[in-house]
Amino acid sequence: MSTSNTTELRVGVVGAGIMGADHVARLTGTTTGAHVSAIVEPDAARAAAAARLAPGAKLFSRVEDALAADAADAVVIATPGRFHEPVLLPVLEAGLPILCEKPLTQDPESSWRIVEAEQKAGRKLIQVGFMRRFDPQYRQLRDLIASGRAGELLMLHGVHRNPSVPDGYTQPMLINDSVVHEFDVVPWLAGASITSVEVKYAKRNALSPAHLREPILVLMELDNGVLVDVEMNVSVQFGYQVATEAVFQRGVARIGQPEGLQLWQDARFALNEHTSYVTRFKQAYDIEVQDWVDAARRGAIAGPSAWDGFKVAVACAAGVKALDTAGPVPVELPETPEFYAV
Ligand SMILES: NC(=O)C1=CN([C@@H]2O[C@H](COP(=O)(O)OP(=O)(O)OC[C@H]3O[C@@H](n4cnc5c(N)ncnc54)[C@H](O)[C@@H]3O)[C@@H](O)[C@H]2O)C=CC1
Numbered sequence: 001m002s003t004s005n006t007t008e009l010r011v012g013v014v015g016a017g018i019m020g021a022d023h024v025a026r027l028t029g030t031t032t033g034a035h036v037s038a039i040v041e042p043d044a045a046r047a048a049a050a051a052r053l054a055p056g057a058k059l060f061s062r063v064e065d066a067l068a069a070d071a072a073d074a075v076v077i078a079t080p081g082r083f084h085e086p087v088l089l090p091v092l093e094a095g096l097p098i099l100c101e102k103p104l105t106q107d108p109e110s111s112w113r114i115v116e117a118e119q120k121a122g123r124k125l126i127q128v129g130f131m132r133r134f135d136p137q138y139r140q141l142r143d144l145i146a147s148g149r150a151g152e153l154l155m156l157h158g159v160h161r162n163p164s165v166p167d168g169y170t171q172p173m174l175i176n177d178s179v180v181h182e183f184d185v186v187p188w189l190a191g192a193s194i195t196s197v198e199v200k201y202a203k204r205n206a207l208s209p210a211h212l213r214e215p216i217l218v219l220m221e222l223d224n225g226v227l228v229d230v231e232m233n234v235s236v237q238f239g240y241q242v243a244t245e246a247v248f249q250r251g252v253a254r255i256g257q258p259e260g261l262q263l264w265q266d267a268r269f270a271l272n273e274h275t276s277y278v279t280r281f282k283q284a285y286d287i288e289v290q291d292w293v294d295a296a297r298r299g300a301i302a303g304p305s306a307w308d309g310f311k312v313a314v315a316c317a318a319g320v321k322a323l324d325t326a327g328p329v330p331v332e333l334p335e336t337p338e339f340y341a342v
């Protein structure tokens, strides 16, 4: 890495689709202490569009070529999940800090290979893009839970609603692509581990793509006795909603409620609703990327680690099994390696 505290971090962004292009714009326009020096994107039109957002960035179609050209000090990975492992491995080998969009990888076996490779590299280089941990409302709720001000946490009720999903979104993706966020943020909020996952099917939404059976209700048991339910619903049409209600001994707290402009007009009262994660979690992504840049410049990470990513991959495997199983599926984790214990 050729950066010091006074020089900017040169960031290579791998994958310039929805999230990659959004991160390129953020790193160029919002983040301080960093700039986009390289864009790795095999699709020429997407590469050119991203390059217009980051003048001066060099274009590559393979991550190996960007590494060989020493075009970056740190890397953001925003390829589809199935390409995370083949991109992570050479970047780890080059010893560069990484912000890897969720999931770390798509199954526990490949996530385990990544944690092994990171331990071989000798220091924590990977931060996984579970951005909810950076959302101010989630942080407030976590502080409230930890403070005990409303008494002990008893239950969490979550909703995770998408207006629709793209072609190619499959039944296991309800878990691997969407509930994956809850598998990270719930243990982080509650200070506890998931011990089992169960899936219940609601009445099917006739507006869902023909191959999907949803909405589903995902039930999680935590090792501190807290029970969690999440409505995962990807065909709601009207907007994007991610909300949680926390039930305590002496109170109830809610995050993720509609906010912003209130409008009374034509005998109606209205509040705008989000239609995409890009706006709902904009502030979270901004903070996530800034914290990652700041940490990378000091040789550290500032958020969910590769081990967190591995734990989520184990929960996802249980969740996918639960899609076809009656009753709870256990989530069994190996002991945390010393390397990740602190
Ligand atoms: N944190 C969050 O809220 C969200 C995270 N994501 C995650 O972000 C990642 C990207 O998702 P999207 O932007 O929706 O995907 P996308 O399909 O819009 O873009 C992915 C891009 O990666 C490129 N690509 C594929 N293989 C590549 C390789 N080997 N090297 C370089 N580029 C490659 C593709 O050509 C494409 O342009 C995924 O891991 C996804 O799960 C997606 C949506 C929201």
Ligand SMILES: O=C1[C@@H](O)[C@H](O)[C@@H](O)[C@H](O)[C@H]1O
Pocket (backbone or CB within 6 Å): 162, 177, 178, 181, 277
């Ligand atoms: O990560 C995300 C998408 O990939 C996923 O498809 C959505 O369900 C999530 O809400 C979003 O945050």
